[in-house]
Amino acid sequence: MNGNISTLNAYDEATLRAFVLGCSAIGAGLAMIAGIGPGIGQGFAAGKGAEAVGRQPEARGTVVSTMLLGCAVAESTGIYGLVIALILLFANPLVGKINL
Amino acid sequence: MNEIDVYGIIHIFGQEIWITQTIVTTWVLMAILIIIAFLARLQLKKFSEKPSGVQNVIELVIESMDNFVISAMGEKYSYFANWFFGVFVFILISNLSGLLGFRPPTADYATTACLALSTFVLIHFMGILKQKGSYFKGYIEPIPIMLPMNIISEIATPISLSFRLFGNILGGSIIMGMVYSLPAIFRIAIPGVLHIYFDVFAGCIQTVIFVMLSMTFIKDKIGD
Numbered sequence: 001m002n003g004n005i006s007t008l009n010a011y012d013e014a015t016l017r018a019f020v021l022g023c024s025a026i027g028a029g030l031a032m033i034a035g036i037g038p039g040i041g042q043g044f045a046a047g048k049g050a051e052a053v054g055r056q057p058e059a060r061g062t063v064v065s066t067m068l069l070g071c072a073v074a075e076s077t078g079i080y081g082l083v084i085a086l087i088l089l090f091a092n093p094l095v096g097k098i099n100l
Numbered sequence: 101m102n103e104i105d106v107y108g109i110i111h112i113f114g115q116e117i118w119i120t121q122t123i124v125t126t127w128v129l130m131a132i133l134i135i136i137a138f139l140a141r142l143q144l145k146k147f148s149e150k151p152s153g154v155q156n157v158i159e160l161v162i163e164s165m166d167n168f169v170i171s172a173m174g175e176k177y178s179y180f181a182n183w184f185f186g187v188f189v190f191i192l193i194s195n196l197s198g199l200l201g202f203r204p205p206t207a208d209y210a211t212t213a214c215l216a217l218s219t220f221v222l223i224h225f226m227g228i229l230k231q232k233g234s235y236f237k238g239y240i241e242p243i244p245i246m247l248p249m250n251i252i253s254e255i256a257t258p259i260s261l262s263f264r265l266f267g268n269i270l271g272g273s274i275i276m277g278m279v280y281s282l283p284a285i286f287r288i289a290i291p292g293v294l295h296i297y298f299d300v301f302a303g304c305i306q307t308v309i310f311v312m313l314s315m316t317f318i319k320d321k322i323g324d
Contacts, residue, residue, distance in 0.1 A: 069316070072309040076260045079267035086270065 034081025
């Protein structure tokens with residue numbers, strides 16, 4: 001950072017702010033790639049649940065509630081990604097780190 | 101859509117208390133729930149051996165909650181139904197309040213963090229009450245070097261519990277806000293379908309999951 005201080009001063013703060021905001025938006029988009037994992041996991045759980053109901057239709061209630069519980073746990077990684085994306089988009093923590 | 105309105109700031113004992121949209125909505129919903137509970141209490145006097153009318157509805161609701169708790173925690177701990185019924189009804193009505201144009205209180209991290217912290221306190225209170233010495237021994241099992249890992253996993257429980265509810269409801273309300281800001285042609289029937297998914301379906305499922313996971317965690321800590 002110290003070596004580049006003269007080149008950094010060539011830009012005004014608004015440009016830097018816009019750059020950081022743009023990068024935050026890209027980062028938010030990248031964070032939502034975390035949605036792939038829960039998608040695969042929940043699909044797998046739902047498929048196995050359908051299989052289990054097909055094999056034992058009388059155990060439907062237990063199978064469905066166990067499946068929902070598993071889906072909820074699998075979902076939490078996706079939710080963490082969503083929370084990171086929301087923080088990057090709306091709280092903008094990185095903008096405060098600009099110091100000229 | 102994602103901003104929380106602040107209506108005023110109260111100074112009390114040198115602390116600032118912010119009157120936010122969440123607090124106002126929570127108090128409105130609490131007032132509605134208390135009035136319903138009060139009316140149900142008045143109906144209690146008219147209860148007879150043979151149920152009819154309102155008594156059917158009240159008995160159905162209470163009995164299904166009792167069965168839900170008993171199926172998750174066992175007959176012995178059916179007294180948890182009193183606490184979890186309150187939590188269940190509050191989360192459900194909060195999630196569904198998005199349909200009436202409120203900002204759901206559960207889309208604010210403060211609300212879900214409080215709910216998850218009460219579960220956290222309940223987990224460890226019941227653990228110490230029921231397991232006594234072996235509660236503390238559980239932290240150094242299977243080997244003492246696992247102590248930091250066990251402590252981290254205990255702290256992660258309320259965090260994941262609260263973020264799950266918060267993320268689902270906030271994500272739904274942000275998507276709804278985006279749909280409402282589309283050109284008029286897209287606002288004809290689409291928001292209705294999306295409301296059914298994001299508010300009714302996701303709201304009900306997340307309520308059930310929050311209560312069910314809380315019960316599972318408490319049951320795990322109590323043991324047997």
